[in-house]
Amino acid sequence: MATPTAFFEGQFVPLEQANINIMTHAFNYGTAVFEGVRGNWNEEQGELYLFKVREHIQRIRLSAKIMRMEIKYTDDELCGFVQQVAERSGYREDVYIRPMVYKASKVVGVRMHNLEDDFLLFVTPFGAYLDPDAGARVGTSSWRRVDDTEIPARAKVTGLYVNNAMAKTEANLNGFDEAVMLNQDGHVSEGSGENILMIRNGVIVSPSPSDNILEGITLDTVLMLAKEHLGLSVERRSIDRSELYIADEVFMTGTAAHVTPLPEVDRVPVGNGRPGPVATQIQDLYFKMITGRLPQYMDWLTPVFAGAKVTAQR
Numbered sequence: 001m002a003t004p005t006a007f008f009e010g011q012f013v014p015l016e017q018a019n020i021n022i023m024t025h026a027f028n029y030g031t032a033v034f035e036g037v038r039g040n041w042n043e044e045q046g047e048l049y050l051f052k053v054r055e056h057i058q059r060i061r062l063s064a065k066i067m068r069m070e071i072k073y074t075d076d077e078l079c080g081f082v083q084q085v086a087e088r089s090g091y092r093e094d095v096y097i098r099p100m101v102y103k104a105s106k107v108v109g110v111r112m113h114n115l116e117d118d119f120l121l122f123v124t125p126f127g128a129y130l131d132p133d134a135g136a137r138v139g140t141s142s143w144r145r146v147d148d149t150e151i152p153a154r155a156k157v158t159g160l161y162v163n164n165a166m167a168k169t170e171a172n173l174n175g176f177d178e179a180v181m182l183n184q185d186g187h188v189s190e191g192s193g194e195n196i197l198m199i200r201n202g203v204i205v206s207p208s209p210s211d212n213i214l215e216g217i218t219l220d221t222v223l224m225l226a227k228e229h230l231g232l233s234v235e236r237r238s239i240d241r242s243e244l245y246i247a248d249e250v251f252m253t254g255t256a257a258h259v260t261p262l263p264e265v266d267r268v269p270v271g272n273g274r275p276g277p278v279a280t281q282i283q284d285l286y287f288k289m290i291t292g293r294l295p296q297y298m299d300w301l302t303p304v305f306a307g308a309k310v311t312a313q314r
């Protein structure tokens with residue numbers, strides 16, 4: 001049976017006891033940075049595999065640096081907390097783990113400095129975010145992506161996600177599954193919670209890191225798979241909206257969305273209007289990788305329950 005557990009104010013507690021005071025700075029001003037780590041359940045092995053925990057911890061540290069936040073734990077400690085929160089919660093299904101560094105002071109005042117920072121973690125069951133088989137039908141948002149000169153999108157800042165939420169809600173209310181956001185200069189940036197890629201003339205193309213995107217961990221993994229397993233060359237450059245209409249394939253990547261084909265952009269069919277061969281091959285490899293079925297990539301996985309046994313034996 002699952003026992004939902006959080007790491008809050010320096011200790012593991014039952015999730016229902018992990019409550020933020022209403023004066024907490026992060027609650028009032030969106031002054032927190034966060035991560036999402038996936039746990040992928042492998043039924044045959046009876047194991048929950050966490051994917052690239054260390055990479056997520058390293059990214060939250062970079063987000064915190066941009067936001068002038070201190071993390072009082074080492075990377076090893078943080079990775080350990082992530083494994084332990086999953087193990088103590090005991091879910092035997094796909095999960096999502098949320099590490100967060102937040103301005104914990106209970107004070108009124110808009111600023112980033114002279115405030116106390118703290119770290120928390122929780123875990124929740126989490127199935128498919130977008131339909132991996134049919135793919136997602138996306139629409140270009142009328143909300144532009146925040147610029148690095150406003151709130152840096154490479155930092156996963158809670159307050160910044162209002163921008164993403166506006167785009168996602170607009171897309172859903174207009175009958176789309178997901179939004180594509182454009183930069184202030186009109187180039188393609190990303191989805192509300194995913195990076196975007198296209199295939200044109202046999203090359204896999206994704207917006208450059210300076211196009212106001214989150215520097216995605218899944219994107220990085222997928223570009224490696226495309227190079228190493230499919231022999232594709234990779235380009236990082238600005239993408240025009242109209243290029244998505246004439247691409248051979250378009251798809252999105254993300255911790256929540258895994259690899260999701262986009263058979264339609266702005267109601268224009270991409271290719272033949274069905275998930276394309278590159279997206280489906282990458283999807284298959286990625287799924288095998290994150291569930292512990294590709295032995296050469298086991299280093300990127302943290303087995304939650306085997307990990308617990310090793311810790312207990314010490």
Ligand SMILES: Cc1ncc(COP(=O)(O)O)c(C=O)c1O
Pocket residue numbers: 036164190191192193194195213214215216217218219253254255256
């Ligand atoms: C805005 C945004 N872009 C891209 C991504 C994908 O990043 P990753 O693959 O590291 O989860 C996410 C998810 O975290 C996101 O929120």
